[in-house]
Amino acid sequence: MKRNMSFFNATSLSLGLAFLYLPMLLLMIYSFNESRLVTVWAGFSTKWYGELLRNQQFLDAAWVTLRVAVVSSTIATVLGTMAAWVLVRERRFLGRTLFSGMIYAPLVMPEVITGLSLLLLFIAIGLDRGILTIILAHTTFSMCYVSVVVSSRLVTFDRSLEEAALDLGCSPMQAFGFVTLPIIAPAVVSGWLLAFTLSLDDLVIASFTSGPSSTTLPIKIFSSMRLGVSPEINALSTILISIVAVGVVVAALVSKRQIARRETEEREGQK
């Protein structure tokens, strides 16, 4: 850390940080507020956390969200990786340009449109709205994010590694499983994490495709906001922020350690 930071730099840094994190900090402080009124401080208390744990509706919604996120991001990862593989590997096939354009379209498509069109589809084919439809919808829109992440890794993947695997007796499927997948695994994992996060905080698409029995956490938070901000929401948000923060810090530490280990290994290797 530089000690002699100029006044200008110090100011911009603190302003930037304040801009980003002051709202969240405020929210976290008020989650420990004794009072029911969110804007009036009445002393420290953790009672809203207790209330939250006794609120079955929130717990149900959290459970639905978690299941949707795990299942949809897993399916999206499989499909997205396959799509990326086809797009990067197969130079020419019928409809390639169309396919590559279409796969990235959901990235720029307004969520409202995606949600509405999926709703119309589910009604048309007579699929009852519930947890299944949310999973399908989330898979659809998060798949293209996975495919973007994975294909950017595949582009730099040395094709001769796959050829070497084939040459040494692998079938194309084995070559993918034994060589390609282990090497691109970090990209696949980050694709999965991205899809998971997207599913976790999606409100718009979920509200189009959810049914009465399948309210996700974002929908629950949003709808209870209409009845006024409750300190329970603050508590819930604080928990979510903590989970995310811990996740980010752990991921950063792990990758930092990996890089450090790799560097020492390389140094030793050169001796």
Place this chain on the structure above:
Amino acid sequence: MDNKPAPAPFAPWNDPAAVPLIRFEGVTKRFGDFTALQSIDLQIYPKEFFALLGPSGCGKTTLMRMLAGFESPTEGTIWLEGKNIAPVPPNKRPVNMMFQSYALFPHLTVWDNIAFGLRRAGQDKNTIKARVEEMLRLTRLEQFARRKPHQISGGQRQRVALARSLALGPKLLLLDEPLGALDKKLRQDTQFELMDIQEKTGTTFVIVTHDQEEAMTVASRVAVMDAGRLCQVDTPQNIYETPNSRYVADFIGEVSILEGRVAAVGEEIAIAYAEGAKPVMTRCAETVAPGQSVFYAIRPEKIWVGAEPHPDRINSVEGTIVDIGYLGDVSTYHVRLDSGQMIKALMTNAERYAASRFTWNDRVWLSWSRHAGVVLAS
């Protein structure tokens, strides 16, 4: 001392009874409009160390990739031990390849890289262990077995790639520019190591390279390629001493080429290359007619440089030194003849200060014998 007859030199290509391991029969490969290979006919014999030599884009890599199974011929057939290999996928061929980038699996240790093919072949643990250890010994990699590819040096990686491709005991090993990534000194050592390993394992090697010195050093036969065609397929010595075209003569080693016309045909033929200059007298294996235009190719080391014409050499011509390349062991003189042509001549620096005998703008005589050069029709 026994009186055993000396073993016949290894030359199955001269033996009409020898059965080739690989036979290309009218193989053509096109990529869209581009013809990468044009009706290739070629035989490669068991235990050969065969080099495909040519500039980049000449089709040598395509030829090799067809042997590995990554490309298939547009026309023609490739026979491996009498079987057409076009329908056999790469993973079912008794052929292994060492890739130019080595293509070592970065997530596996050296040991697991070498064992990779053996595991896919479903061999049992003890067989795999024995084979991997044999390969590690062969390539002197025993102490690196537990390392990952990024933890070893370039030369060691090259040896891992070689060990991995040899582990399955292929009938044919393909080497794509195997030494391209190594520095010069290491490359020379590795060339001899490769030859040694090829001899020990008795595997047929096909090497792709653009480095003519490398091809000449390691190969039993060299195929010189240009623009999708085979220009000449022969032993390194024949390629060097009796090239069949200007392209081959020029591609392999240094050469000076005089363009001229056959002036007289006798025991020696005379080639007139300039008005007023004495024609070059040379023996010629081919039949040429008087008046035919020909090229006369001569290697720099066949030319004697002196202050006077050499008394025993049939050809001598005077010129001026315009350039001297001092390489330590030898010096190359670029001499401009009075008729304008440039001739390169090589002199060994046998004595420490002998090289200083001639210098820029000195008048010198170049002399060479009737056997020194080659007459080329094209």
